[in-house]
Amino acid sequence: MENEEKAEQDTTEELLDTYERKRKNKADDVIATQAVLCILLAALFCCGRYFYPDITEAVFARLKGFAEDRSCVIVNPIDLLRDFFDKH
16 A cells, blocks of 8 residues: 555656656757757758759748738837827
């Protein structure tokens, strides 16, 4: 009976430790994933520019358009307040 309780406690403690480790390393995982994606995209654009320059140029122009488009960007609330008070 005591062995079963001890085994359950060890299992629970191990699960909690595992959960805490995963929770603490979450930001590192996101950063690593973004870095890998950036490297892969850069490699794809380089290879695409060599083999399919027209298609790669069109895709790059579309991506650049998304990056420059201000309509999808969240408006800065401080600028909204400043504009509001400037009008009044």
